[in-house]
Structure formats: C-alpha cells, structure tokens
Amino acid sequence: MSDIFKGIEPLIYESKINVPYSWWAGDTASKFFINLRDEKKIIAPRCGSCGKVFLPPRKVCPACFTENTEWVSVSDEGTLVSYSVARRKLASIPADKKLPVVWGLVKLDGADTAILHFLDDVDPGDVKIGMRVKAVFAEQRTGGIRDISHFKPVR
Numbered sequence: 001m002s003d004i005f006k007g008i009e010p011l012i013y014e015s016k017i018n019v020p021y022s023w024w025a026g027d028t029a030s031k032f033f034i035n036l037r038d039e040k041k042i043i044a045p046r047c048g049s050c051g052k053v054f055l056p057p058r059k060v061c062p063a064c065f066t067e068n069t070e071w072v073s074v075s076d077e078g079t080l081v082s083y084s085v086a087r088r089k090l091a092s093i094p095a096d097k098k099l100p101v102v103w104g105l106v107k108l109d110g111a112d113t114a115i116l117h118f119l120d121d122v123d124p125g126d127v128k129i130g131m132r133v134k135a136v137f138a139e140q141r142t143g144g145i146r147d148i149s150h151f152k153p154v155r
C-alpha cells in the first residue's frame with residue numbers, strides 16, 4: 001500500500017452485483033415447462049429400460065444410462081417426502097414469499113423421484129412427512145417452475 005493511504009481507515013461497503021443472463025433450458029426441461037405453462041399438466045420422462053419416471057425431468061436415466069424418450073402424465077397430487085422451514089429471509093426466497101417459508105420434497109403419484117417446491121396454505125407446525133399435497137397452478141404462467149405456485153395439503 002502506498003504511503004499516501006497511511007493512516008486512512010479502510011471502509012467496506014456491502015453491495016450486490018446483478019448479472020443478467022439467459023440460457024437454454026434444453027429440450028427435456030423445455031417440454032416439461034411448456035406443458036406446465038400451456039396445459040397445466042405435469043409430465044415426466046420415463047426410462048424405456050427400467051421404467052422409472054423422473055420428476056424433475058431427466059434426459060438420461062442415471063441407472064441405465066439410456067436416453068428417456070417416453071413421456072407420461074403424472075398426478076398433480078402426491079406425498080410429502082421431506083420438508084424444511086425457513087424463519088429468516090434468504091437470498092433463495094422470492095420477494096413475494098412471507099416468512100416462515102416451507103419447502104417440501106414432493107413425490108407426485110406416478111413419479112419415482114421427488115420435486116422441491118414451496119408448501120403454502122398450511123401452518124408450518126401442521127406439516128408432516130407423509131402428508132398428501134396437491135399442486136396449485138399460478139394464474140399467470142410463464143414457462144418456469146413457479147407455474148406451479150405451490151403445493152397445499154389435500155384436505
């Protein structure tokens with residue numbers, strides 16, 4: 001450090017850098033998101049070898065290493081496999097979400113894997129592993145995972 005800065009207190013400012021970018025979702029995710037947006041349907045690829053249905057959609061079966069070319073409809077209802085409750089604001093929580101925020105891993109009927117999403121319309125104290133939940137679609141759909149607004153308990 002130069003002598004001209006000697007005796008000057010270093011100040012540190014907290015800030016964020018906003019880096020806009022875009023990327024192609026790929027043919028597998030694009031097909032999934034387009035069906036959510038246009039049909040309010042949840043579809044998932046199935047492995048032609050072992051028959052497993054992957055949601056989130058996967059292009060290649062991780063067990064058989066074969067390309068998943070068959071698509072099936074899965075239910076908008078499923079079972080809560082796990083969950084977590086956030087009681088303070090995190091960068092990953094969208095601005096429209098109020099605390100506490102509940103995330104759940106939901107295995108939809110007809111799928112062999114679980115999807116991570118928000119649980120709403122439920123008190124965090126009432127959330128239980130194994131509870132039945134249903135997808136609530138967003139009114140305005142844009143071709144993203146938030147075209148499912150959230151999952152709510154099946155009553």
Ligand SMILES: [Zn+2]
Binds near residue numbers: 048
């Ligand atoms: Zn397979």
